[in-house]
Amino acid sequence: MSDSIWAVLPAAGVGSRMQADRPKQYLPLKGRFLLDHTLECVLSYPSIEKAVVVLSEDDPYWPDSQFASHSDVIRAEGGSERCHSVLNGLCALEGIASDTDWVAVHDIARPCLRHSDLDLLFDGLGDSGAILASPTRDTMKRGTLQADGSVVIDHTVERDQLWHALTPQVFRLGELRTALERALADGFEVTDEASAIEYAGGRPRLVSGRADNIKVTRPEDLALAELFLSQH
Ligand SMILES: Nc1ccn([C@@H]2O[C@H](COP(=O)(O)OP(=O)(O)OP(=O)(O)O)[C@@H](O)[C@H]2O)c(=O)n1
Numbered sequence: 001m002s003d004s005i006w007a008v009l010p011a012a013g014v015g016s017r018m019q020a021d022r023p024k025q026y027l028p029l030k031g032r033f034l035l036d037h038t039l040e041c042v043l044s045y046p047s048i049e050k051a052v053v054v055l056s057e058d059d060p061y062w063p064d065s066q067f068a069s070h071s072d073v074i075r076a077e078g079g080s081e082r083c084h085s086v087l088n089g090l091c092a093l094e095g096i097a098s099d100t101d102w103v104a105v106h107d108i109a110r111p112c113l114r115h116s117d118l119d120l121l122f123d124g125l126g127d128s129g130a131i132l133a134s135p136t137r138d139t140m141k142r143g144t145l146q147a148d149g150s151v152v153i154d155h156t157v158e159r160d161q162l163w164h165a166l167t168p169q170v171f172r173l174g175e176l177r178t179a180l181e182r183a184l185a186d187g188f189e190v191t192d193e194a195s196a197i198e199y200a201g202g203r204p205r206l207v208s209g210r211a212d213n214i215k216v217t218r219p220e221d222l223a224l225a226e227l228f229l230s231q232h
Pocket residue numbers: 009010011012013014015016017018024025054078079080081082083085086107108109110215216217
């Protein structure tokens with residue numbers, strides 16, 4: 001790829017679903033912070049120039065990261081939701097990166113990413129960018145919440161071409177920043193970068209990636225991440 005590639009790593013979440021005593025990105029995983037595994041993968045990928053790590057303003061753990069003083073790490077301040085943190089991260093690249101450069105947004109909470117998947121992703125970029133994704137393996141149901149708090153099946157979702165959106169998600173820096181700003185200004189809910197690009201009329205590609213590129217979200221995910229990392 002001729003254009004430069006930059007990374008933005010949203011890492012300002014509180015990890016409430018993890019029910020831990022600290023944000024999940026700072027939980028121990030194979031002898032180091034979970035986020036240090038993610039940073040090692042991203043910063044060791046030759047084509048990535050620098051990584052913007054988006055941290056909570058009051059993050060007390062970061063100075064103990066192995067990458068706290070790394071020369072290819074740029075810090076940015078997190079926002080109230082993931083999309084705001086990502087936008088802050090994109091803005092931190094202004095004056096450093098060109099609007100036509102590629103930016104790869106990757107959840108810090110996905111430590112099992114492999115370089116082989118990054119190769120596939122960057123080789124598979126379309127004009128509107130691309131995201132790593134994994135085809136659903138299970139029958140998918142749409143539920144309806146009942147008055148008594150139970151959930152009943154409303155219908156079975158057509159499974160053909162149904163994918164789990166993963167990260168990294170890769171777009172042109174200026175295009176993504178503009179799409180995010182517009183979606184947020186319009187009050188459109190943005191849970192991943194592709195949804196903002198879609199809202200702006202873009203049609204990002206889905207690049208099939210490994211299903212073990214999990215986002216550590218719930219307590220049981222940590223042991224799974226440890227198993228997957230042991231297979232690297
Ligand atoms: N305001 C926020 C919220 C989330 N994130 C980051 O976005 C990624 C995906 O979000 P998620 O898995 O939901 O993390 P949390 O928001 O921390 O988890 P929870 O929803 O359980 O609180 C994580 O790397 C998280 O650190 C962020 O940078 N800024």
